Amino acid sequence: MGLKLFNTLSRSVQEFVPLDPAGRTVGLYACGPTVYDFAHIGNWRTFVFGDLVRRYLDFKGYAVRQVMNITDVDDKIIQRVRETGQPLREFTARYEKAFFDDLEALNCRRPHQTPRATEHIADIIALIERLQARGLAYATPEGSVYFSIEKYRGGGARYGRLVKLNFEAMRVGERVRSDEYEKEAVADFALWKARTPEDGQVFWPSPWGEGRPGWHIECSAMSMKLLGPSFDLHLGGEDLMFPHHEDEIAQSEGAALQPPGRPFVKYWLHGAHLLVEGRKMSKSLGNFFTLRDLLARGFTGREIRHLLLTAHYRETFNFTLEGLQAARAALARIDECLLKLRAAAGAAPAAGEAPLVEAFTQALDDDLNISGAWGAVFEWVRDTNRKLAENALDAPAAAAALAAWNRVDSVLGVGAPPEVDVPAEITQLVEARQAARQAKDFKRADALREELKARGWTIEDTPRGARAKRL
RNA sequence: GGCGGGGUAGCCAAGUGGUAAGGCAGGGCUCUGCAAAAGCCUCAUGCGUCGGUUCGAUUCCGACCCUCGCCUCCA
Numbered sequence: 001m002g003l004k005l006f007n008t009l010s011r012s013v014q015e016f017v018p019l020d021p022a023g024r025t026v027g028l029y030a031c032g033p034t035v036y037d038f039a040h041i042g043n044w045r046t047f048v049f050g051d052l053v054r055r056y057l058d059f060k061g062y063a064v065r066q067v068m069n070i071t072d073v074d075d076k077i078i079q080r081v082r083e084t085g086q087p088l089r090e091f092t093a094r095y096e097k098a099f100f101d102d103l104e105a106l107n108c109r110r111p112h113q114t115p116r117a118t119e120h121i122a123d124i125i126a127l128i129e130r131l132q133a134r135g136l137a138y139a140t141p142e143g144s145v146y147f148s149i150e151k152y153r154g155g156g157a158r159y160g161r162l163v164k165l166n167f168e169a170m171r172v173g174e175r176v177r178s179d180e181y182e183k184e185a186v187a188d189f190a191l192w193k194a195r196t197p198e199d200g201q202v203f204w205p206s207p208w209g210e211g212r213p214g215w216h217i218e219c220s221a222m223s224m225k226l227l228g229p230s231f232d233l234h235l236g237g238e239d240l241m242f243p244h245h246e247d248e249i250a251q252s253e254g255a256a257l258q259p260p261g262r263p264f265v266k267y268w269l270h271g272a273h274l275l276v277e278g279r280k281m282s283k284s285l286g287n288f289f290t291l292r293d294l295l296a297r298g299f300t301g302r303e304i305r306h307l308l309l310t311a312h313y314r315e316t317f318n319f320t321l322e323g324l325q326a327a328r329a330a331l332a333r334i335d336e337c338l339l340k341l342r343a344a345a346g347a348a349p350a351a352g353e354a355p356l357v358e359a360f361t362q363a364l365d366d367d368l369n370i371s372g373a374w375g376a377v378f379e380w381v382r383d384t385n386r387k388l389a390e391n392a393l394d395a396p397a398a399a400a401a402l403a404a405w406n407r408v409d410s411v412l413g414v415g416a417p418p419e420v421d422v423p424a425e426i427t428q429l430v431e432a433r434q435a436a437r438q439a440k441d442f443k444r445a446d447a448l449r450e451e452l453k454a455r456g457w458t459i460e461d462t463p464r465g466a467r468a469k470r471l
Numbered sequence: 472g473g474c475g476g477g478g479u480a481g482c483c484a485a486g487u488g489g490u491a492a493g494g495c496a497g498g499g500c501u502c503u504g505c506a507a508a509a510g511c512c513u514c515a516u517g518c519g520u521c522g523g524u525u526c527g528a529u530u531c532c533g534a535c536c537c538u539c540g541c542c543u544c545c546a
Contacts, residue, residue: 031546039546046546075544163541164474189543215544237546238476247543272476273546275539310494311484316476316539323483326495333494336509363485371485375493385510442504449506460508469508 003060003365006314008162008241008268013367018062018232019266025063027231028054029223029265031240032068032114035095036076038290039102041304041319042274042281046237048308049271051108053235055411056364058109067226068111069219070096072118073212078202088118088202102291105301106308107413113226117218121204124213124221127255128191136254140182143194143209147247149187152254159187159250162268163242189247190214216247220255223248224264229257234265238272274308274317294324302414303327309370309412330378331414337381338405340388341398343464348395354404356380364411377408422468426457430468433459 003016018026030050033039039047050068057064071077072092081091096116103110117124128145131137136152139145149159159165195203195210203210223231229252236245245268252264273280276287294304307327311317356376363372384401387393393401409415422430433448449459452468460467 033546043546049546165542187543239541239545242541243543244545271546273540278539280539307483314476315484318483320483322495326483329496330494333509340509369485371493375485378493382511389510437504440504446505458507461503461506462509463502467508 003056004367005267005269006367007266008270009263009265014267016267019230019262020232024061025065026057026233027227028057028064028066028233029219029227029231029235030054030066030068030111031219031234031236031244032070032111033095033099034071034074034076035092035099036074036080037095038098038292040281041276041289041291041294041308043237044102044106044291044304045274045308045317045319046235046271047103047108048106048305049313050235051106051413052309052313052368052370052411053233053269054109054111055413056368059407059411065113065227066109066111067113067115067223069222070099070114070116071218072096072116073202074215078199078212081202082198082200098292105291105295106305107301107415109413115222115226117213117222120218120222120225121213123225124217125192125206127217127221127224127251129207130255130257131191131251134254134256137191138184139192139208140194142182143192143211144182144190145192145208145214146183146188147191147251147254148184149250150185152250155254157250157253160246161249162246165242165246189216189243191217191251216244217251219244220248220251220264224252224255224257229255230259230262230264230266232265233267233269235269235271238270241268241270269313271313272316274319276319277321278318297321299324299328303331306331306412306414309414310374312371313368334377334381334414337384337388338402341384341393341402341405344388344393344395344398345402346395346399348399350399350403351396352400354380354401356401356404357407360408360411373408373412377412380404422457426452426455426468429455430459430466434466 004013005016006013018024020026030047030053033043033047054064054066070092073088077088077092081088084091100110128137131147132139132145136155137145137147153159191214192206192208192211193214194208195212199212203212223234234245234248249264252258258264275281276289277285279285279287281288291301291304295301303324304327307319307323308317310323310327359376359379360373363369363376366372380401384393388398429448429452433445433452436442436445436448452459453471456471457468458471460469
């Protein structure tokens with residue numbers, strides 16, 4: 001059975017067939033961060049969604065090439081640079097590093113390439129020049145360059161493929177930036193923005209004078225440079241459908257670098273936003289969390305990752321602190337099962353295949369039905385626990401179960417439970433308590449339990465003996 | 472105003488024209504010196520409301536109510 005994905009272009013679930021005639025190589029572009037601040041949990045939902053796509057394609061055996069842009073020049077960045085007085089690179093470096101740290105904390109696979117917009121100015125300029133040469137872009141006396149939607153459409157191209165647009169009914173007004181008054185039509189968008197005094201030292205020379213790239217052009221320039229003018233998948237948050245992705249299509253296909261009949265991007269995938277505590281995230285509501293806010297509250301990356309991966313990517317998801325507690329409990333359930341499996345497996349070679357992988361694959365093949373995939377995981381946990389309790393799993397079978405889990409976790413990425421090294425003195429205390437219990441000296445046993453608790457360890461008595469566990 | 476999502480148990484969340492996955496919480500039980508932990512079992516005659524189609528609808532159609540988002544800052 002093959003993977004099916006919802007393609008925003010067709011607004012339907014389609015079978016995933018790579019452009020590669022061999023059906024093996026897959027080009028994946030995921031819109032990355034604008035490094036002007038720490039990414040918030042909503043951003044992370046989208047990035048984790050991208051990681052899910054990446055990992056699942058890896059799992060399916062495709063040779064994936066993933067590119068994620070780092071937007072390190074834009075209006076907000078320039079504003080913050082002006083406020084802080086820092087050089088551009090110094091300012092963005094901090095948030096870029098934070099982004100990669102967070103990405104790692106959430107156990108996302110690092111994209112193969114993470115190009116910075118500022119390091120591709122030449123490519124951007126070349127693309128704009130090409131659009132100008134093809135008559136789709138026009139420069140203004142001030143030295144800005146705009147993309148002409150009218151000319152693009154005049155050439156037979158459709159604008160408005162990802163969202164239904166009604167330009168007549170569109171409310172135009174206060175949101176049109178005053179520095180863009182020189183556009184020929186409101187729908188036109190900037191490819192290159194002429195330098196203004198507010199830009200400070202943030203500008204580059206260009207055929208149109210000093211200035212900086214527009215918002216959308218970097219993605220077109222960098223994706224086509226690194227993945228070729230026609231590639232398989234382009235991901236982003238749902239808010240990027242319009243105008244960002246729509247404009248990317250216009251620029252990229254307007255440049256006509258694609259082989260005949262080939263689209264810029266074959267499949268567009270968009271992740272829905274999330275709500276936090278049932279409301280749209282906002283700083284004034286106090287429900288605006290960055291990843292580090294949540295880590296500071298004691299939640300771990302894998303707990304946050306698990307919660308972000310509980311709902312289908314196209315559904316608005318309600319992210320709550322209570323949900324994080326539930327994620328913690330759910331992962332503990334998996335961890336317990338794995339711990340027991342490890343003990344049962346020992347060093348035995350795996351024999352036999354668990355049905356887990358098949359059910360899991362079936363769910364994710366269906367447009368990444370992650371809830372169904374978790375359902376398969378937990379049914380497997382229950383089934384495994386039952387067998388373990390009945391001593392119905394021999395070592396090879398337990399090893400096979402672990403192998404199946406590892407396969408599934410290569411996609412989920414919540415990891416195996418951390419192997420905790422129990423310090424010798426703790427082990428000694430546990431053993432001393434066991435001895436006391438055997439001698440029916442429960443007073444001493446309880447005292448030792450308290451002693452362990454004071455040292456940050458708790459004891460779990462199981463039929464197979466006592467186990468120390470970190471509090 | 473235009474466009475697009477949602478409304479499924481206390482919370483989160485899948486799903487299907489044939490009688491509701493999974494997780495958390497709750498309840499019961501097992502284990503246990505006691506406890507904790509863990510495990511097992513259990514937990515919606517019901518899927519926003521009202522109509523319609525159908526042998527049968529939560530699932531299809533229509534109307535309505537509520538809710539969220541987008542409409543060129545936005546993951």
